[in-house]
Amino acid sequence: LTRHLPLSCSGAPILDPHGGLLAVLDASTPNAQDGKQIQRHTVALVSMSAAQISRSHFLNQFGHAFILRFHSRPEFAGLLHEALIAIGADGRVLAVNEAVLEQLGKIDRSQLVGRDISQVMQLDFDTIEHRAGSDAGTLWSIRCACHGRRFYALVRPPRARPALPAVGGPAQAASDSDLQPGEHVGSDPRMRHNLANALKLAAHRVSILLRGDTGTGKEEFAKAVHRGSPWASGAFVAINCAAIPEALIESELFGYARGAFTDAAREGRHGKLLQASGGTLFLDEIGDMPLPLQSRLLRVLEEQSVTPLGSERAVPLELHVISASHRDLAQRVAAGEFREDLYYRLNGVVLHLPPLRERSDKAELIRTLLREENAEHSVRISEEAMHKLLSYAWPGNLRQLRNVLRTAAVLCSDGMIRLPNLPQEIVDAGSAPCLVDGGAVAADDMPGRVALDQAERLVLQQQLERHRWNVSRTADALGISRNTLYRKLRKHGLDTG
Numbered sequence: 001l002t003r004h005l006p007l008s009c010s011g012a013p014i015l016d017p018h019g020g021l022l023a024v025l026d027a028s029t030p031n032a033q034d035g036k037q038i039q040r041h042t043v044a045l046v047s048m049s050a051a052q053i054s055r056s057h058f059l060n061q062f063g064h065a066f067i068l069r070f071h072s073r074p075e076f077a078g079l080l081h082e083a084l085i086a087i088g089a090d091g092r093v094l095a096v097n098e099a100v101l102e103q104l105g106k107i108d109r110s111q112l113v114g115r116d117i118s119q120v121m122q123l124d125f126d127t128i129e130h131r132a133g134s135d136a137g138t139l140w141s142i143r144c145a146c147h148g149r150r151f152y153a154l155v156r157p158p159r160a161r162p163a164l165p166a167v168g169g170p171a172q173a174a175s176d177s178d179l180q181p182g183e184h185v186g187s188d189p190r191m192r193h194n195l196a197n198a199l200k201l202a203a204h205r206v207s208i209l210l211r212g213d214t215g216t217g218k219e220e221f222a223k224a225v226h227r228g229s230p231w232a233s234g235a236f237v238a239i240n241c242a243a244i245p246e247a248l249i250e251s252e253l254f255g256y257a258r259g260a261f262t263d264a265a266r267e268g269r270h271g272k273l274l275q276a277s278g279g280t281l282f283l284d285e286i287g288d289m290p291l292p293l294q295s296r297l298l299r300v301l302e303e304q305s306v307t308p309l310g311s312e313r314a315v316p317l318e319l320h321v322i323s324a325s326h327r328d329l330a331q332r333v334a335a336g337e338f339r340e341d342l343y344y345r346l347n348g349v350v351l352h353l354p355p356l357r358e359r360s361d362k363a364e365l366i367r368t369l370l371r372e373e374n375a376e377h378s379v380r381i382s383e384e385a386m387h388k389l390l391s392y393a394w395p396g397n398l399r400q401l402r403n404v405l406r407t408a409a410v411l412c413s414d415g416m417i418r419l420p421n422l423p424q425e426i427v428d429a430g431s432a433p434c435l436v437d438g439g440a441v442a443a444d445d446m447p448g449r450v451a452l453d454q455a456e457r458l459v460l461q462q463q464l465e466r467h468r469w470n471v472s473r474t475a476d477a478l479g480i481s482r483n484t485l486y487r488k489l490r491k492h493g494l495d496t497g
Contacts, residue, residue: 010042012050017058017086017095019109025050051080058097062086063159065094066128068117070153072103074139077152091116091125103151104144121145130371132157133185133224157227185217185224186361186368194351195224202229202280202320207301207346209286210324212353214484215397218324219284221353226280231320234279239272242285243483250293250309254300257311273306277317286346287327287338288487298342321346356394356401363390365398369405379409381417388419392426395459396478403476423477425466457492460485464494 011026027046059067068085071077083099096112104112104120118124122143131140132155142153185191198208202225210218219238226236244252255271273281283289289297300306301321305314323346332338356362366389370379381389385408394400408421419427459478467473475485 008039010039010046012043012047014050014057015054015098017061017097018113019098022054022057025053048080055080055082055084055097058084058086058095059156062094065089065158066132067156068121068128068153069156070103070142070151071099072149072151074152077139078154083151085112085117085120087117087125087128091118091128093117093120105147105149107146119145121151122148127371128155130368131155185221186359186364188354188359188361190352190354191221191359191361194221194353195228197349198225198351199228201349202226202231205320207320207348208322209329209347209350210322210353211328211350212324212326213355213397214326214480214488215399216353216355217398218353219282220398222280222282222322222324225322226282226320229280229320231279235276236280236282237272237276238282238284240284242288242487243481249290250296253293254296254306254308256309271306271308273300273317273319274308274315276319280320280322283321283323283346285325285327286323287325287329287332291337291339294339294342298339298345301342301345356397357392365401366390366405369402370409373402373406374409377415379412379415379417382419384419385417385422388422388426388429392429393459395456395463396480399480400478425463425477456488457494460488460492460494 007028007030009026009028011024013021014023014025016022025046027042029042066087068087069078069082070085071079071082076082081099083103084097085100086094086096088094093112093115096109100112101107101109112120116125117128122145131138139152139154142151143149144151185195198221201208208222208225210221212218222238223236226232239249239252241249251269251271253271253273255269255274300317301319303314304318305316307314329338329343329347333340333343356365359365363386366381366386370381373379389401389404396403404423404426405417407423408417411421412418460474463474463477467477471482471485475482478485480488
């Protein structure tokens with residue numbers, strides 16, 4: 001004991017998820033004469049480290065549960081001092097950390113554990129599930145059920161339980177029934193089949209090429225694949241090759257070194273490729289990438305390294321690539337507009353995402369989007385309005401549906417969306433017609449790709465005429481960007497004057 005008298009000790013408790021003492025983290029120095037300032041720094045460091053260990057233990061202990069993560073200040077959500085609530089599959093609270101008790105106002109732990117989450121926060125378990133299935137990194141606001149105080153929250157979805165491989169054999173892939181579909185993947189059989197195949201392929205870093213019309217949810221599908229892959233702890237980085245000006249796309253993808261060009265950031269910048277290393281890179285509208293950049297991208301994918309602009313040093317990468325296009329890349333290869341070698345490098349497998357009009361789960365998607373857009377209050381939809389939404393052709397697919405529901409939810413006065421709250425073109429439409437000059441052409445009655453192109457052209461012409469050839473209003477009505485609309489107009493030879 002005498003030998004330890006000169007020691008100066010700084011300790012902090014490590015707590016289990018139920019508030020019990022697991023251990024004490026201690027840092028000791030042999031010189032007790034150290035100044036008070038040094039001791040204060042040591043105590044702060046030890047306390048922070050103990051809090052981090054307690055937090056990590058909580059998250060690991062309840063890896064199978066939904067974790068509601070929140071704080072009264074948005075900048076602290078997702079960080080060390082956030083409040084954590086573990087929620088079981090039945091919607092009941094399994095455990096809370098110490099920060100929850102502080103954030104909710106010195107409430108006792110026994111008043112929370114075992115209760116339904118709706119008795120703790122002003123939200124239901126369906127909202128938790130759908131938030132976890134959407135972009136789990138998106139911050140949203142919630143309120144306490146007892147005093148109405150606002151918090152800023154994230155949801156961590158349950159981790160998939162890893163299957164144990166048979167001795168001497170490969171690991172078994174998850175079955176279709178074991179999948180946790182992401183936002184907008186839904187229950188449509190084709191989408192579920194696509195997701196099952198994509199998750200099997202992602203485990204082996206096989207490149208995936210998504211095909212589908214604009215707005216069919218290709219990025220949301222790619223996010224669901226990322227979350228279910230072994231690379232889920234890495235970043236999901238998306239880049240739209242059609243939306244970024246050609247002059248900027250090279251620096252966006254590859255980054256640049258310090259002083260690479262005029263107006264470059266002083267310390268340089270990591271490109272999207274480097275940001276995605278260890279995770280998933282999603283290349284949307286890859287068919288619109290300029291040919292010179294296709295050569296550089298191919299080299300990066302082959303060598304698994306990137307050389308930023310203005311640098312001579314290659315930086316190693318570890319990438320899983322998912323690309324997407326509404327174009328037929330094989331046709332663009334034949335036309336000399338897309339590199340054949342890059343096409344085969346990206347084309348590990350092609351998955352076709354069906355347009356919204358062909359999906360069997362439209363009602364489920366409508367309810368999902370309504371909950372997502374109106375997390376703080378319930379919005380319902382009348383039977384007549386639902387019938388119109390289900391029978392509409394949706395040329396803008398999920399993007400258009402989201403915009404329509406967002407607008408209708410604002411316009412409805414009593415929490416019920418009715419026919420007057422819907423756009424007139426949806427109310428006037430039949431089962432799935434594209435009306436031009438009083439005539440009707442049903443897409444399902446026109447076989448082949450040519451017929452689909454004709455239907456798309458007719459829809460564009462109808463919407464342009466309805467909005468007096470105003471590009472911005474037409475793009476909003478279709479739920480697509482102005483760039484996408486301009487590209488479609490050029491494709492079909494429609495001149496806005």
